[in-house]
Amino acid sequence: MTNDQSTLFDHPEGYGSVSRALHWLMAVLFAWQFLSAILHAIDREMPVARFFWSWHMSVGFLLLAAVVLRGVWALVNLGNRPAHPAGFLGAAARLGHLALYLLMIAVPLLAVLRTYGSGRGLSVFGIEVFAGGGERIPALMAPANAAHGLLGWALLALVLGHTAMALAHAYLWREGTLARMWRGRPAPIARIE
Numbered sequence: 650m651t652n653d654q655s656t657l658f659d660h661p662e663g664y665g666s667v668s669r670a671l672h673w674l675m676a677v678l679f680a681w682q683f684l685s686a687i688l689h690a691i692d693r694e695m696p697v698a699r700f701f702w703s704w705h706m707s708v709g710f711l712l713l714a715a716v717v718l719r720g721v722w723a724l725v726n727l728g729n730r731p732a733h734p735a736g737f738l739g740a741a742a743r744l745g746h747l748a749l750y751l752l753m754i755a756v757p758l759l760a761v762l763r764t765y766g767s768g769r770g771l772s773v774f775g776i777e778v779f780a781g782g783g784e785r786i787p788a789l790m791a792p793a794n795a796a797h798g799l800l801g802w803a804l805l806a807l808v809l810g811h812t813a814m815a816l817a818h819a820y821l822w823r824e825g826t827l828a829r830m831w832r833g834r835p836a837p838i839a840r841i842e
Contacts, residue, residue: 656833659726663829668726671719672830675753678712683805686798706760710773713757720750731829742814749811752804756797763793 658665664672685701685708692698723730733739764771766789770781818826 659729659731661729661731663731663833665726666833667722668719668730669830669833671715671722675712675715675719678708678715679808681708682712682801683808686801686805706764706771707773709757709760710771710778713754713761716750716753716757720754745807745811745814749804749807752800752807756800756804759793759797759800762789763797766790766793 656665657667659668681701682705685698685705688695688698689702689705693702733742761771765779765782766786768781768783768785771778815827815830818824819828
């Protein structure tokens with residue numbers, strides 16, 4: 650079965666089931682992360698804020714893994730993905746997606762570096778990723794202390810912009826941009842041999 654015959658793979662007219670599953674999984678994980686950060690910023694002692702925040706590192710690490718998988722899958726499907734439109738909006742979409750991917754990698758990586766630099770270990774959903782060395786490495790902690798939160802809020806702004814543009818394409822301009830990620834690619838046509 651070729652890529653063109655499988656609904657797993659992307660197609661110029663829509664995204665395959667793997668791309669869509671990773672996209673919507675990431676959307677849910679982002680919603681969790683941003684909700685936990687907003688609640689933490691409002692009142693970190695609030696029980697609901699403590700609950701969400703207690704999972705922030707594990708969910709962030711899972712999100713990093715999903716971003717890497719999605720990036721690899723996008724490269725596998727590079728020639729098959731729906732094209733951005735020509736002109737200003739297409740260039741803005743390409744730059745916006747590039748910025749999203751850079752921040753989706755940078756924000757959690759900074760947190761992992763800070764955790765390692767703090768001498769603490771990292772456990773994700775109770776599974777140890779690396780043990781704590783006990784010794785602090787300030788050079789690893791400083792970038793995250795300076796940028797993790799700020800870049801996280803910038804990522805939230807980009808995600809909200811991404812969502813607003815998807816809705817504008819769907820409901821204001823009546824284009825199929827959102828449908829390609831929601832419904833996916835058209836079903837492959839069976840060959841009669």
